[in-house]
Amino acid sequence: MYYIDYHTHTKLSPDGEVPLMEMAEAAVKAGLAELCVTDHYDLVDQDGKPEPxxxxxxxxxxxxxxxxxRYRGRLTIRLGMEFGSANRYPDRARATLDQPELDFVIGSLHNLTPEAGARDFYFVDYTAPEVCYACLDDYFAQMLRLAPLPDYDALGHIIYPLRYMCMRDGQTVSLDRYWEQIREILRTVVQTGHAIELNTYNGRTTTDWLPVLKSYKEVGGELITVGSDAHRTENVGKGVPEAYELLxxxxxxxxxxxEKRQPRPVKL
Ligand SMILES: [Zn+2]
Ligand SMILES: [Zn+2]
Structure with missing residues (x-):
């Protein structure tokens, strides 16, 4: 099996500390054939202000x-980026990604819009379901605007805010009211030749993806990457075999x- 991990962070991410060399060693030990490093760069900071x-x-x-x-012949290492809020400043997005060595870009949304308070979803205190739904309304409306843009390859962790709403803050929220919108986002992803990612969140959110996968399949989606979102060596490749099974x-x-932002399918 050709296992890949296309969502990993190193010391070059503000929330990471590990050199790529150590992540690569962990990838070999985890049995991966390919590792893509996708350090963070967001066009807005955690308070939603433009990144200067x-x-x-x-x-x-x-x-x-x-x-x-160093790892040639043992592990293929790709150069990627997890790019946040590309929809906010398209000119800056294009300039950032104008880098010939770049293999892969995850298009992520980590912040609410200024109208909704601009904060990073991570820093919101989810005290009630209504707080969650107000954030999700804003999140999916933004994603609808991001989806058609050329400034990413795979749409990042579509179910991202649920990590903090449900797993961390213990709220019970359902995506039921968003399925029409999510389907529209996925349809746009397909029509514009993009991919989605199955983000295992360090092996913690694999089966949660099934409804998204089914919806993606229904609208003709084929391109999909798999990533652990590891920020530490012990999480490299976490949940990848389970993700392959789910796919x-x-x-x-x-x-x-x-490779150089061109997709290539590999058999599961
Ligand atoms: Zn992210
Ligand atoms: Zn990430």
């Missing part, structure tokens, strides 16, 4: 080249790799 600095590619390129060279169960036959 352009992305510094130099350290990212340096650690990627060193690790790719097969949902009727998918391929997982998608990216």
């Amino acid at each position: 600095n352009a992305y510094d590619w130099a350290p990212a390129l340096e650690q990627w080249r060193e690790a790719a060279e 097969a169960q949902a009727g998918f036959r391929y997982v998608t790799l990216y």
